[in-house]
Amino acid sequence: MSRLRSSVRAGADELRRLADEELMQLVARNDADAFEVILERHADAAFALAYRMCGRQAIAEDVTQEAFLAIWRGGARYDRTRASVRTWVLGIVHHRAVDALRRHDVHARRRAGDAGLEESLEASERTDLQALDNEAARELRDALEELPREQRRVIELAYFGGFTHVEIASMLEEPIGTVKGRMRLGLHKLRDHLEGWEALPA
Amino acid sequence: MNDCEHRLDAAAYVLGAIEDPESYREHLATCATCRAEVAELARVVDLLPATVAPAAASRELRGRIMASVHSEAELLRAAGERADQPPARARGSFAGSLWLPAGAAALAAGLAAALVLALSGGPSVPVRVRVASLSPSESGAHVVLVERGGRGELVVRGMRQAPAGDVFEVWIKRGAGAQPRPTDALFGVTNAGDASVSIPSDLRGVTEILVTHEPVGGSRHPTSAPLLHVAA
Numbered sequence: 001m002s003r004l005r006s007s008v009r010a011g012a013d014e015l016r017r018l019a020d021e022e023l024m025q026l027v028a029r030n031d032a033d034a035f036e037v038i039l040e041r042h043a044d045a046a047f048a049l050a051y052r053m054c055g056r057q058a059i060a061e062d063v064t065q066e067a068f069l070a071i072w073r074g075g076a077r078y079d080r081t082r083a084s085v086r087t088w089v090l091g092i093v094h095h096r097a098v099d100a101l102r103r104h105d106v107h108a109r110r111r112a113g114d115a116g117l118e119e120s121l122e123a124s125e126r127t128d129l130q131a132l133d134n135e136a137a138r139e140l141r142d143a144l145e146e147l148p149r150e151q152r153r154v155i156e157l158a159y160f161g162g163f164t165h166v167e168i169a170s171m172l173e174e175p176i177g178t179v180k181g182r183m184r185l186g187l188h189k190l191r192d193h194l195e196g197w198e199a200l201p202a
Numbered sequence: 203m204n205d206c207e208h209r210l211d212a213a214a215y216v217l218g219a220i221e222d223p224e225s226y227r228e229h230l231a232t233c234a235t236c237r238a239e240v241a242e243l244a245r246v247v248d249l250l251p252a253t254v255a256p257a258a259a260s261r262e263l264r265g266r267i268m269a270s271v272h273s274e275a276e277l278l279r280a281a282g283e284r285a286d287q288p289p290a291r292a293r294g295s296f297a298g299s300l301w302l303p304a305g306a307a308a309l310a311a312g313l314a315a316a317l318v319l320a321l322s323g324g325p326s327v328p329v330r331v332r333v334a335s336l337s338p339s340e341s342g343a344h345v346v347l348v349e350r351g352g353r354g355e356l357v358v359r360g361m362r363q364a365p366a367g368d369v370f371e372v373w374i375k376r377g378a379g380a381q382p383r384p385t386d387a388l389f390g391v392t393n394a395g396d397a398s399v400s401i402p403s404d405l406r407g408v409t410e411i412l413v414t415h416e417p418v419g420g421s422r423h424p425t426s427a428p429l430l431h432v433a434a
Contacts, residue, residue, distance in 0.1 A: 032275035036268055043267075047259035049251045061263045062338070068267050072274070073333045083248070090251045098218055137252040144253050158219035159250050165214040166221050177210070184213035190246045 012037070020085035024078045027071070035072050042086060043068070046093045053097040053160050063100050067093045094159075101162035143193040151186030154179050205235065212239035216247045273344050274333045277359070334411075334432035343395060347411060347432045354405045354434065356413070358397040361429070364390060368415045373424060374403055374434075375410040381423075382412050388420050408434040 015023065015037050026034035046067060050060035070092060071078075078088055144152060157163045157171070165183070169176045208229055214220040230237050334345035334356075343360040356372065364370055370389050373382035391397045401411065412428040 030275055030278045032268075032271050035271055039264060039267060043259035043264055044257065045251065047263065048254050048257040051257050052254035061260070064259060064263060065267050069270055070335070072271050073335060087248045091248070094218070094251070140249055141253045144250075155217065155250075158214065158217035159247065160254075163219060164221045165219045168219070180210045180214050183217060183219070184210055184243075187213045187216070187243045187246050190249075191242060194246065194249075 021078075021080045024080070024085060028074060028078075038071070038085065038089075039068055042089045045086065046089055049090055049093050050097050053094070053162065054100060059100055059104070060097075063093060063097045067096045070096075098162035139193070140190070143190055147186050147189060151182045151189070154182045155186045158183060206233055208233065209236055209239050212236055213243055216240055216243045270341075270344075274346075277344055277346050277357070278331055278333065332432050332434075334430040336430045337428065340429050343430075345413075345430050345432070347434065349405055349434065352404045352406045354401040354411070356397070356399045356401065356411070356432075358391060358395070358399065360395040361391045361397070362395060364415050367418060369418055369420065370397075370399075370413050370429070371416040371420045371424075372399060372401055373412040373414065373428075374401070374405075374408045375412065376407050377409055380409070382410075384420060384422055386420075388416070405434050410434060 012033060015026075015034055018026075018034075018037070020038065020041065023034045023038050027038060043064065047060060047064045050063040050067075051057065054060045054063060067089070071089065078085065082088070083091070144155075147155070154165075154168055154172075157168050158165065163171070165176060165179050169179045172179065208226070211220055211226055215223060215226050220226050230240060330349045332347045332349070334347060336343055336345065340361060343358065343362070345356060345358050345361070348355045348357060361370075370391070372385045372387035372389075374385055375382050386402045387399050389397050389399045410431055411434055412424070412431045414424045414428055415426045416424070
């Protein structure tokens with residue numbers, strides 16, 4: 001173990017050349033410098049997701065901080081056979097954001113679940129440098145936009161708003177089966193767009 | 203693909219919106235149809251974060267995260283260095299990601315004293331150190347659990363004083379769903395918020411250690427929210 005560690009002691013530049021998966025092995029050995037590179041690579045995407053879900057900068061920052069400290073402390077274990085580090089990090093952020101939303105009032109959650117919340121983001125907080133802002137991400141956004149409104153709405157209320165299907169059914173005054181069916185139809189349509197997206201950067 | 207009456211639930215499940223995910227997970231263990239549906243739809247849901255508007259994490263946020271990480275890394279290195287220099291000729295054995303690497307940082311004198319008890323179990327017993335997760339009210343503190351041969355010690359730095367009439371009480375949990383059980387470990391902190399607390403229970407089989415504020419004399423059941431928890 002110390003050999004692995006000392007081999008990368010040469011500096012931050014060398015750490016930056018390592019893949020996320022290799023960095024996570026060092027993070028598991030409490031390497032703060034390796035963790036910092038992981039943070040550099042994923043903090044913007046993590047914050048963007050938390051902000052989209054929570055709608056308020058302070059809550060989104062708390063969620064992002066909680067998620068990254070959980071990763072550092074090893075409360076969440078990375079399994080490279082299951083997902084890319086990016087997907088795994090965002091999964092943890094999503095989970096923490098849902099917890100935060102469920103602690104807050106329904107009003108905030110309904111806003112979060114509504115499409116177009118991102119428009120409220122101050123222009124100065126936007127950045128075009130995000131790796132996510134590429135062709136494939138735009139295509140996926142377009143595919144989501146093109147879904148029938150009622151399908152998109154249940155997906156957004158569930159995933160971004162943190163509502164359960166029962167809550168969504170009562171909010172929309174629709175039968176539970178209808179809500180689940182719309183979720184399924186919408187996700188299947190997005191899945192059908194997936195061909196060719198497998199190369200989406202992790 | 204065979205059909206299953208629960209297949210409709212897969213979409214709600216991967217979106218995190220199913221009311222009772224635990225029982226659906228039990229169903230998944232027995233149903234290949236639903237497992238395949240979940241795997242397929244999870245790939246879509248994993249990409250949903252890519253649809254959000256880009257936003258930058260502020261410099262302050264990154265700084266706060268790294269400040270905590272560096273403080274904890276220093277505590278861990280200090281404990282690791284001490285652990286790597288046992289008093290006798292045999293060296294501690296270290297294996298796996300949870301065991302500390304040989305430390306490099308200078309060892310703070312106070313921390314050294316705090317660790318002596320934890321390290322007194324003999325040179326060949328490996329030492330394990332874990333960082334505690336703290337409640338937001340204690341975000342300025344740093345706490346590690348030093349474990350050796352089933353005996354544990356909490357090393358506390360920068361905790362806020364307990365309210366007048368209260369002490370800190372240490373609880374242990376055995377098993378994920380178990381209730382916290384009280385220990386005899388009641389403590390206060392110095393003006394700097396420091397303490398070293400040995401845990402008077404064998405840590406074997408213990409899954410989690412918690413600390414709460416309790417009235418002087420301690421409680422049989424926690425009467426306040428945990429200030430910190432650490433996986434044992």
